[in-house]
Amino acid sequence: MTYKVSSSEKLRKSGAEAETKALLYLMNFYPDSQDIHYFIVDFFNDLTGMNRTAKILWDLQSKGAKNSSPKSIGKELVTLFKNFISEINFKAYILFLGGVTSSFRIDNSKTSFGIENIKKEALELLIEGLIEECKNKIYIPNEQIKIDIIEKFISHVTFIIDEKKSTDYVRSIIKMHPHLMPEDIILEAIFNEIRDKQSSKKNINNVEGITIETTEDALDYCRHLTNNEIRLLTLQRILNWSILEKGIPEAFLEIYNRFPAEQRKDKLNECQANCCRALFNNNCADGFWTFFEKIYTLIIQHPQDSVTEIYRNIEDEILDGCPDLDVHSFKYFISIVKEGIQK
Incomplete structure (x- = not known):
């Protein structure tokens, strides 16, 4: 050809x-x-x-x-x-x-x-x-x-x-x-x-x-x-924040500082990599957008809540819809959304 x-x-x-x-x-x-x-x-x-x-x-x-x-x-x-x-x-x-x-x-x-x-x-x-x-x-x-x-x-x-x-x-x-x-x-x-x-x-x-x-x-x-x-x-424009931007969202610092010092960099990289996989997993796109909508709504309704409090208010079935994320990367992404909304 x-x-x-x-x-x-x-x-x-x-x-x-x-x-x-x-x-x-x-x-x-x-x-x-x-x-x-x-x-x-x-x-x-x-x-x-x-x-x-x-x-x-x-x-x-x-x-x-x-x-x-x-x-x-x-x-x-x-x-x-x-x-x-x-x-x-x-x-x-x-x-x-x-x-x-x-x-x-x-x-x-x-x-x-x-x-x-x-x-x-x-x-x-x-x-x-x-x-x-x-x-x-x-x-x-x-x-x-x-x-x-x-x-x-x-x-x-x-x-x-x-x-x-x-x-x-x-x-x-x-x-x-x-x-x-x-x-x-x-x-x-x-x-x-x-x-x-x-x-x-x-x-x-x-x-x-x-x-x-x-x-x-x-x-x-x-x-x-x-x-x-x-x-x-589209997502970044809604949030006014670069999802893949290097650095630590302020809302995530409390969790980040609990990590042993020698593991902090690796843990942060792992959270960012997991978020990338979730963003680009076409098979779970609906689950990801549902998760995003849920945390967006919770942050708007309860702006003073911590990242952990927001995480605990998300239904298990919504979390299950994002298989690329674990507890820390869930909280990392919540921190990004919180940062973007409250800029």
Whole structure:
């Protein structure tokens, strides 16, 4: 297998926002969200999801315009089509749209659909636009620009209409834990920080014209984010504290000072390592967020309580949901949250 990178591009602000919405859509709303670990920026396409072993890929093209016509939508499909005829077998081809004209959909209430929800006249214009764009691109071989191939490709495309605010996409990261939900101004700041990190991946190096031999080779160019990075960023912004920051939270000092002097450094490192494992254990993500919500609520309700008092008020079933943490690392993390809230 070989794959040559072509048509990478720089982002406009509107394009950057659309791509970040698309990333958070893949991370939280797409049916395969739990399987997507990497989000590769501007390599195969605007955005490509990849599983942890780099064997399964979800390809996505985004268009931020709010009123796209059928023909312009067809033109936007060209990079997805390039990947459809490549040697890579992508699991999905997704076009993420800021909006469409009223002439496009049969049922305007559907925001995720295939060609079954596209009006006949609109579909004809879409195909016309795609064929025109294919002829304008040197990376699409002429022998592939055939109506049967194009129709087969379009039957595999999922069209997503973006009708959510940027804050809604960030809110979805926190999921079912309303007590953790910050104000919209914080959610917007988190979205902007994710957007900036995503955009910065385009400036790491120039990949135009690079040929890779396997899909995992794409990761070598470091143009990706992971769902763990985004979860951690969100958590730290809520707390106003770096979870992985070196140092000892003031609330943990009393416990820390009880450790024998020669063991203090090792015990601290162990607590930090356990917290890292808990943060990045996708299999126990719900348990971790439930634990986080519980201690967050307890600290808000009882700000004067010590770390140990807070720990004793957490139900056993919540503690059991975080198998990567032991007593000291539970208390260490409680200290971090307490420090962040009370800054």
